[in-house]
Amino acid sequence: MEITAATLLLLLLGLSCLVVHLRGKGQRKRGCLPPGPRPLPLLGNLLQLDTKDMAKSLLMLSERYGPVYTLHLGPQRMVVLCGYQAVKEALVDQAEAFSGRGDLPVLFRLTQGNGIALSNGEKWKVLRRFALQTLRNFGMGKRSLEERIQQEAQCLGQELAHTQSAPFDPTFLISQAVANVICSIVFGDRFDYQDGSFLTLVGLINQNAHLYSSPWGQMYNIFPGPMSCLPGPHNRIFENFEQLRQFVLERVKMHQESFDPNCPRDFIDCFLLKMEQENQDPLSYFHTETLVMTTHNLFFAGTETVSTTLRYGFLLLMKYPEIQARSQRSPAPDRACPCCLRDQPRCQAALPPSGTNVLPLLFSVHNDPAQFKDPATFDPAHFLDPSGGFRKHDAFMAFSAGKRVCLGEGLARMELFLLFTTVLQRFTLTPLVRPEDIDISPLMSGLGNMPRPYEFRAVPR
Known part of the structure; x- marks a missing residue:
């Protein structure tokens, strides 16, 4: 059933009266x-x-x-x-x-509130420490992971070559390459680009990324009570998530059947080992549902953020061909996730x-x-010293800052560098319109900035 914006607004106004009445003065804090x-x-x-x-x-x-x-x-x-x-x-x-x-x-x-993304307090600290150490054990910031990313970059290059310089939308292909990197860490293996389950998985992630930042997703965050009762595109978020959750749960069950505590293969195995070690502790944070949610958090965040950055990066390089010719790096994504004051x-x-x-x-x-x-x-010169070498800018906070800084920052930086350079070394990215006509403003701006859809030609060098 379709619902007009005016009807939606009237319903929200009416239902919000109840919310405000119930909260009353109790919501106000000194x-x-x-x-x-x-x-x-x-x-x-x-x-x-x-x-x-x-x-x-x-x-x-x-x-x-x-x-x-x-x-x-x-x-x-x-x-x-x-x-x-x-x-x-x-x-x-x-x-x-x-x-x-x-x-x-x-x-x-x-x-x-389960998993690592939205948990707080001691639970968040324990899960974050475990996730960070496990990612490091599986190569984050090390040569072994760099080789894994380089292999995926070569697969991406082969897929671009198959386009034979014909125009195409890179959204799905980029998401597949990035998703495979995190899959190799979390699930222990990559997927073939034609795998049906993998195609469905990437499609669900891309759709939810757009829905989170859409006006419908934003209205749900503002009026969760009324919006949960109304029809609309925002309900697809929860339907998609349930499919993603079931996919991860099935992978967890597959790991449980072949689990060897003496030889953990990936993030899921390491979590299962931790569950086994603490199964007698009633206060343990390591349970199956926490594993499913944490795995989903890592998979979604590790796929959506880097793939969106690459899409923006390719778009910028086509808008500024002189920079593409110099094969300079592109900026990483911005985020605006709310935090909460623990003290005053x-x-x-x-x-x-x-x-x-x-x-x-x-x-x-x-x-x-x-x-x-x-x-x-x-202007990439913002990140270059006078001699042309790279320098870290104190005001570069693409991965946030402080206690909640992205725990996969090292992985994301390595992916961006290797995927960008591999593509640029093999192809010239050619837009279908004049560079000055390329629109780099976001299609929507909410939880994240989503680039507008575009096509280009990957012309071999």
């Missing part, structure tokens, strides 16, 4: 909140935001209210951090206080109350004119 736009009853500041380009809307508000401001998304209140200094002060200088994971209702409904720290003269959702805008760090000369221009 503390010093920074200034922000005046919210409307029930809607908060939604009418001041463009749900198709949240990033632009949030930056525009920061120009008026400063780098730290309060925003109301429907009945939910959060503090927004914009620019390098504000984000660094919170995530780096007060890392422990800002280490909690904030509310993302659409993801919480999927995980119930000071943040640029404001003292948000404990439990306040905080939204650090990582993309604003990379658009900060105080850190980058002409940040709106794609």
Whole structure:
């Protein structure tokens, strides 16, 4: 059943009245909140935001209210951090206080706080430490994993060669190559690009990545109660997730049947070994459902983020052919995941109350004119020293910062470098339109920035 935007808005208004009534004054906590736009009853500041380009809307508000401001998304209140200094002060200088994971209702409904992505406290610390050590044991940052990625890069090159310079949409092919890297670590093996289960898996991941950032996905995060009762595309998120969960669960069962505690083959085996070691501990965090959720977290995050970056990178290289000719690297993805205050720290003269959702805008760090000369221009020179060598920029936070920094950063950096360079060494990426006509603005901007669909020709060098 189709539902119009006007009908949806009326339903949300009506149902939200009940939410606001139940929360009442109990939602308000004492503390010093920074200034922000005046919210409307029930809607908060939604009418001041463009749900198709949240990033632009949030930056525009920061120009008026400063780098730290309060925003109301429907009945939910959060503090927004914009620019390098504000984000660094919170995530780096007060890392422990800002280490909690904030509310993302659409993801919480999927995980119930299980797994590594949305857990908090001691459970999160234990699972993160285990995941990080296991990834390192399987080669993250080492030569062995580099060789594995190089093999996948060669497979990607072969698939590009099969296009015979004909126009094609690279979305699915790139996702397959990236997914296979994380598959080799998590599941112990890669998939053939024509494997039916693998094609379904990648399709579900790509679709959910778009749905998370769509206006429907954003509205669910703002009004989870009413939206859970309404029809719409957002319900496909949960249907897709259940298929993904079943896929991972089947892989776990296959591993259990052939499990050898003396010879763990991959991440799942290592987790099963930990479950066996702690099976008498009633307080253990290592259970089958935690394994399924953590594996899904790693697989989804390790696939969606890197593949989106590669698609953006190829698009930028075609828009700036002179840079493609020099085979320079491209930037990594931005994220704006909310965190939550565990304590009550000071943040640029404001003292948000404990439990306040905080939204650090990582993309604003990379658009900060105080850190980058002409940040709106794609300029790899931002990351080169005078001699032309690479230098790490303090304001480069594509993988977040502080306690919640991406645990797969080393893997992602290696994948991006090897996949980019392998493709560029073998092919010239040729757009179907003039470079100046290429639109690099996001198709949608929510949980992540999603590039617009495009086609190109991979012409052998």
